[in-house]
Amino acid sequence: MLRRLHWIILRRLPGPFLGWLGTLMFLLLMQFLIRWLPEIAGKGIPIPVIIELIAYNLAYMVVLAVPMSVLLAALMAFGGLAESKYYTVIKSTGISFGQIVWPSLLLATGVMGGMLYFNNVMLPEANHRARQLWSDIRGKRPGFELRPGIFYDGVEDYSILVEDRPPGTNQLVNVTIYDYTQGRSQQAVIKAERGVIESHDQGARLTLLLRNGTMHRPLPPTSGTQTQRYEQLTFDRHRIQFSLSNAVFRRSESSGQARSTRTMRTPQLLHTLDSLQAQRDTMYRTLYEQVTAQLRPDPAPATPLEPPDTAAARPAAPYAAPYAALSGLSPRRQRGVLRRAAQTARELRSTVQRTQRDAHWTTQRIRSYQVELYKKFSIALACLVFMFVGAPLGLALQRGGLGTIGAVALGIFMFYWITLVQGEKLSERGFFPPWIGMWIANLIMSGAGLWLLVYVVLDLGATPPLRRRLWDWLRSLRS
Secondary structure (H helix, E strand, O other): OHHHHHHHHHHHOHHHHHHHHHHHHHHHHHHHHHHHHHHHOOOOOOHHHHHHHHHHHHHHHHHHHHHHHHHHHHHHHHHHHHHOOHHHHHHHOOOOHHHHHHHHHHHHHHHHHHHHHHHHHHHHHHHHHHHHHHHHHHOOOOOOOOOOOOOEOOOOOEEEEEEEOOOOOOEEEEEEEEEOOOOHHHOEEEEEEEEEEEEEHHHOEEEEEEEEEEEEEEEOOOOOOOOOEEEEEEEEEEEEEEEOHHHOOOOOOOOOOOOOHHHOOHHHHHHHHHHHHHHHHHHHHHHHHHHHHHHOOOOOOOOOOOOHHHHHHOOOOOOOOOOHHHOOOOHHHHHHHHHHHHHHHHHHHHHHHHHHHHHHHHHHHHHHHHHHHHHHHHHHHHHHHHHHHHHHHHHHHOOOOHHHHHHHHHHHHHHHHHHHHHHHHHHHOOOOOHHHHHHHHHHHHHHHHHHHHHHHHOOHHHOOOHHHHHHHHHHHHHO
């Protein structure tokens, strides 16, 4: 019977898990497309590149969707057992909750292992390639779109206006071009009755062949006069070449781009953390050596600072009380020593402040890398934690309805995710250690799961509430 029960539970888990995973991935994908599709559209990006970009961005969606799908699957599977009264029959036979739930926890452990590999290997690489692809897309300008009656400024140093452009042809009618290649003050105006556009190098270069037109342009003054000159040319044919290299999508090499915290694998994070910590320790050690060297007293001079007779005739030093160490020097010598001491103190203060700023910045980077490192493991562990929470919660709800389960799961996941995000921000700002910020959500959820486990195992739902039992106990004491 126990094996059959395990088979029933394990058979109920994959279906809801995969179903909810697909649903959540679809919703997250729609949210991504609604937000970013206007930035992609209209640039002539190839369809395979758009599909590749979407595939890379699916990685972070998996991180969000898998833990919540585990929670929903656990609530549906165990809620169905409670709703059908099957769990009541099982409990009456003496089978404990641990004997029922351990295969589900084992399955959740397998999902957690897969998420550990995904978060540490696949997710950073997908983030890195998506970031590089976004950079290439944003660096591409829209294609050459010349519309009648509208100035086109997509070509650098040129502004083009055409009166008409017959559909389906490369013919232009009544073309006006403002040429700024020599600067705004030396702009040339070109007008032609007709023109033809030719494309080369897959759209990277354009050639505009003009016919029957004129060119008006100012000329710089000659060496013998300062008078501004003006030139007007008439032509039968005139050829202009435009470079549209920025309008052609090109893939850049991703190997040379520096990686951020979200695009580093775990070994790279650990190596960077060690380097930053060693750099910070070197800062403090160098500061200690500099301060020690500045504050170390100079060796005693081999000859006296002043002749004995001069020292005997010297008046009493005015610095004898506050500066006892200077009482044996003349006033002029005392002022020189004090100036050097003040200069040394200013230099030390500047060194300390500079080291403090550098160390503070390095510490912020260390916290950022530590947060990302702990987050990779924290989110993966959430799969096991949500199964630990969802199994007793499903039995306690005693309802397998989609509305109830969806509302409960959404509330739990929103609380978990908000706690995780706030913990990440507060940890990076130094309010508490990074490991607390990234593990506190799992700790809270584990505590809630432990209370639910006690609630189900001790069958607290069938007993009077705690406040009622406490009131009955107080009444018994009075009587």
